Amino acid sequence: MKKSVTKAPLTTSSSRFTPNKKFHRALLKPMASTTFSLSLSTLASSTAYNSGNHIPTISCKSNEKSSLCLSSSSFLGSRLNVSRRTSSANPMSMRNVRIACSASVLLSALLFDCDGVLVDTEKDGHRISFNDTFKEKELGVTWDVDLYGELLKIGGGKERMTAYFNKTGWPEKAPSDEEERKQFIASLHKLKTELFMALIEKKLLPLRPGVAKLIDQALEKGVKVAVCSTSNEKAVTAIVSFLLGPERAEKIQIFAGDVVPRKKPDPAIYTLAASTLGVDPSSCVVVEDSTIGLAAAKAAGMKCIVTKSSYTAEEDFLNADAVFDCIGDPPEERFDLAFCGSLLQKQYVS
Structure with a gap:
């Protein structure tokens, strides 16, 4: 009894x-x-x-x-x-x-993906910047909305272009040597990043609803906040600085781009974030928008909330701890910091 x-x-x-x-x-x-x-x-x-x-x-x-x-x-x-x-x-x-x-504070760190989570950047941000790069370099390549949606299954812009050219054929202006091709891809990505940052600096892409609110709640409670992204570090830094503001930005650590050798769905970037922040992965909650980001977070041993974006609305998020269309601001708020903390309870009951 x-x-x-x-x-x-x-x-x-x-x-x-x-x-x-x-x-x-x-x-x-x-x-x-x-x-x-x-x-x-x-x-x-x-x-x-x-x-x-x-x-x-x-x-x-x-x-x-x-x-x-x-x-x-x-x-x-x-x-x-x-x-x-x-x-x-x-x-x-x-x-x-x-x-x-x-x-002890159960929720030690709140980790955000960038593209699709902080800002819905993919369709009208990164895709446009890739196309402008291809046009400026006269490569004769255009990525439409549907094609780019498929390419997003590959983590990282350089990796995305390489996979595309390997499948469809390399442009005539591209070198044939493998090492030279890596440099070619790197130069394209550098230009693409500059064009993308110009969009961000003009604030043409707004923060998603509830992002600033949730970050403020975390910082107020002493919960560490970081952004973990496969995108270029400069692009991510621009988003955090220009859209979240310098006061928040100085309190947010960024892990992005080539800071790890393997991109999502590999958990390396989340594992690095937990190690650098000095927190246990099991005390972290991740906010992601894609299946590859979800896979990375779960493989790192973290809880993961999915906020669907324009490109990921139909993806399968069966393994997520919670799924929402956005974070949301009052009166349309979907969840807050207390909800994030509540997700950690069950793993401690044995």
């Missing part, structure tokens, strides 16, 4: 606590050795959020003979470790219980 306790007197400043009688009786049950590790965060969904007291109830798994349920507002932002060892011959006493609590 399951026992439950509410409001057990627990504090985060000490590794000891005094259980009430009800809690004591719940533990006086024979069972095999069991270890629990729990971390709780503020709940934010409409079905699991008490706006008055913010009191979560978490049930932890045990063997079929018994289970332990804990509920207390004092658990918020804390990690609770419970170890207990008993045998059927020796009923459990409080000497067998070790409980350690440490105050």
Whole structure:
């Protein structure tokens, strides 16, 4: 029979606590050795959020003979470790219980993809800049909307052009030597980046709804914020600086372009971000807009929220932790920082 306790007197400043009688009786049950590790965060969904007291109830798994349920507002932002060892011959006493609590912020970092997440840049930003580059270099190449949508399955602009030319044939002006072709692609991408940055500096492409709001919430709560993108670092920096403003930009770390040798869906860029920021991947939430970005985030061991963009609306996001059309600003807000934090709860209940 399951026992439950509410409001057990627990504090985060000490590794000891005094259980009430009800809690004591719940533990006086024979069972095999069991270890629990729990971390709780503020709940934010409409079905699991008490706006008055913010009191979560978490049930932890045990063997079929018994289970332990804990509920207390004092658990918020804390990690609770419970170890207990008993045998059927020796009923459990409080000497067998070790409980350690440490105050911790569950959500350590909020990581954003850039294109399609911060700004819906692909169709009327990057694609236009690629086409202007091809036109200026007289390559006789044009990427229409549908073709570019297919090319977006390849992470990275240089990689995208290389794959396209390998499939359709290289322009006459392109060199035949493989190393020289790499330099040729690099020069095209440099020009494309300059043209794209000009669009951003003119603020012709706006931030997506809710982006600034969510970043402000994270920075206010001390949550680290970074942008992790396969796009050129200068282009990403321009978006962050010109559209989010210098005050936010100086607090946001950027990981972009060739900072890692393997692009998304490889998790390298998210793994690097977590390592550099000094946070555990399991305490990070990523906001992505594509299946390759989702795959990279999940492979890095992170939670991932998808905000669909114009090119990714029909993609399969089955593995995402949540999917929305955008982040959204009030009164059309879809989610906030508290919701991001709530996604981390379940992984700590074992």
